[in-house]
């Protein structure tokens with residue numbers, strides 16, 4: 278008998294019909310001879326609404342009360358799901374994060390899981406019950422309710438699968454799995470059968486969000502393989518697991534795109550130790566999140582520094598960079614929005630050469646100008662004009678044989 282953890286996100290439990298659907302699937306899994314733990318999110322839109330309600334009564338609610346409030350979203354879903362299963366003649370019990378034994382740090386609204394003692398889950402499973410666990414929440418040692426940060430139900434599912442040493446962890450969502458590129462942009466994009474943790478993490482940090490990154494990091498750390506699949510059909514999804522030799526045969530696993538980026542260039546920055554730090558310390562103090570940074574080598578005692586960020590961050594900048602630039606005696610500051618990032622990702626890059634050449638060649642042939650380049654061991658990213666991003670994605674998808 279296998280132990281299976283199934284997680285259903287907000288859209289998968291978004292209506293009573295969909296909750297009935299979840300109940301049916303959990304029952305079916307149990308009838309196939311498995312022990313089943315179901316982790317659910319709040320019904321779609323509920324968490325956002327709770328945040329709006331809080332803002333309507335208080336400009337700055339305490340984070341303690343925020344967590345008490347937000348945890349009600351998932352608590353609604355666990356009760357409804359358990360009721361649905363019981364109404365179908367099955368046996369199910371709902372468990373809050375605390376009842377499921379999820380112990381967290383005390384940092385409200387973004388608590389970290391510190392320990393899991395799933396004693397109640399084990400006992401109910403022994404009784405033949407399906408356990409319905411509230412995602413996204415836990416409690417501190419002192420018994421305060423906490424939440425794990427947006428998208429935190431993924432983390433609950435992975436952590437419970439790890440603690441119970443589950444045989445299988447399935448993340449049910451509204452897409453069929455992880456794709457080689459966004460199918461709305463590249464119609465030939467295909468579902469990926471198997472992807473390594475690191476590849477999914479790189480794709481997520483480059484704009485392809487199917488799962489909360491923290492939960493993928495957790496799965497990697499505790500080696501919990503999982504499957505991302507759709508709750509609306511029975512298709513196989515994408516298996517996410519640790520690397521094995523065969524995975525390196527594919528050079529590029531997927532391509533992700535991130536729109537709505539902005540670029541700042543500071544020209545003629547004096548080439549002296551400590552100058553770059555002046556700019557980036559100021560940015561950090563203003564809580565501006567930076568992505569790609571490029572500094573050229575200096576030929577004539579000064580250099581250009583460029584960096585990118587989400588275009589929404591541009592507002593936070595105000596005159597900050599201009600002030601530092603004039604302080605350190607740099608030249609002009611050029612701010613430009615309307616750019617985007619394209620990343621090609623694959624662990625096969627470690628052992629194959631020519632990936633950069635193929636990417637730059639296909640973009641060049643299509644007349645797409647590259648403004649910045651950044652690389653990691655398993656990723657090459659280019660910054661280009663946003664209006665070219667879809668064309669670039671299709672060119673790269675084709676060039677790396679992902680359309681075949």
Ligand code: ASP
Nearest residue numbers: 318324413427428429430
């Ligand atoms: N309900 C929470 C959120 O919307 C947690 C989750 O859905 O994973 O962020």
Ligand code: MG
Nearest residue numbers: 286287318428
């Ligand atoms: Mg979610």
